[in-house]
Amino acid sequence: MKRTTLLLLAFLILLWTSFIVWEILVNNWIQTLNQYILRIDLIIILPILILTTLYGIYQIIKKQNNKI
16 A cells, blocks of 8 residues: 555544544543533534545545556
8 A cells, every 4th residue: 555545544543533532531421411412513523524534535446546
């Protein structure tokens, strides 16, 4: 694999790992509350994360097709 592909994969892994850690921390915090919480962060962060992942996968596939 090329260096740019590895960097892109490392970036995506870092993004998803950060999101998972964030979700664990927020979930632990929510369980200490006795009220309903509206998760606006999911409306903003999750679509951006999904779109970034899809774009990254598209770029990797595009580079693989150009290689052939």
